[in-house]
Amino acid sequence: MTTHTIPEGYREDRKGRLVQESQIAAIDLARDQLVGELINGARKLHQQMAEFRGTAFGDIAAFVQLSAEQYGATIGGDKGNVTLMSYDGRFKIVRAVQDSIQFDERLQAAKALIDECLNDWTEGSRAELRTLVNNAFRVDNDGSIKTGEVLSLRRLKFDDPRWTQAMAAISDAVTVVGSKTYVRFYERDAQGQYQPISLDIAAVKHV
Template identity: 30%
Template sequence: MQQHDIPAGWKLDGEGRLVKIENISEQVLEEDALVLQFIEQAKAVHHAMQQLKTALTHTSEAFIAKLVADYGVKRLEKIKGNIDFFSFDRSIRISRRVQDTIKVNARIEAARQLFDQYINVVTQDLADDGVKVLINRAFKPAKKNEFSVSKLVQLLNVEISHPLFRQAVEALRDALETDTSCVYYNFYQRNPQGAYELLSLRFSDVPVLAVSSATPATQTAEAS
């Protein structure tokens, strides 16, 4: 049943049944009013944040593309990278951070076999014991048929020039691919001490302002 279909003097309960308002306790009605009042404000804030992020995303990406095309700005060449934007006086900073979710594809088996070949070749070289442990841990599934991406990525950063190892690393690179990318924007203002302070847009991080003894809720109740 739609909200506009509910008869005057009635409310719809959680089971979809009509209940007369006179049969609902005052405490439940007050709780209902509180929730309905603040959900509308929350929706408005959510919509405003959505508009802000959409505008900032499109504007910043267009700005980056223009700088790269017109001026060859190397620091912005990788549009998907992490970038900081500053005001002229450096008092305000907007940071864009990209967090990729990596998944393992079917090529992981080829990479595993190449690493096994490398281990077999250097098995008598005690200097490589640490690397062998790293390889074995990386290719031990954390769950059924699932590998720890973080442990696999560690292998990409190991500096070993052996041709078999380099071949295995390249196969591993092919086995890791970006599944999803999340873009985060953070806003900072420089405080009097010269340090940047985060202007948090997370609801849980926003401090509650001090209010007078007559709070908005009290004023609303008095007005009614």
């Protein structure tokens, strides 16, 4: 970003050199003007969205507290999943908290216990289970365990105490390393399905 004064009648090129405008092709000047105008518009829109985001979170938190006060309760902070509906059900607002989790060393203990179970269960039907487990513990491109697939193993119920202990180890190994709070907006369509009101410029339909 330019932080120094550029003499009138000059433009600074990408290498920081001053070039007389008279020596710059008309198409390059037109391109520069277009980029500048659109960037200014994008900056204003970004600022408006930031202000709207703050307003939305603040208003939702205030309403949740107001609703809680009807029962004499006090809610600390602005965390927690909340769904707010318009009176006619046409619109829906969802505030959701998404935790980022990691597994500590106890996940290795869980994997060892699971492997013991799989090695002892010799029925042919266990082959699919072994594939499911191996896929769950497979790392992705950045070397991280796919947390969702590992946690999904807890939905499987077996009588073997080693399996039960392994599932407990998985639960104990979970560590929340961060969380993000989102707010999403929906409108019900003619078929009664809620469609997101996208605030992502790439997903907004051209009008």
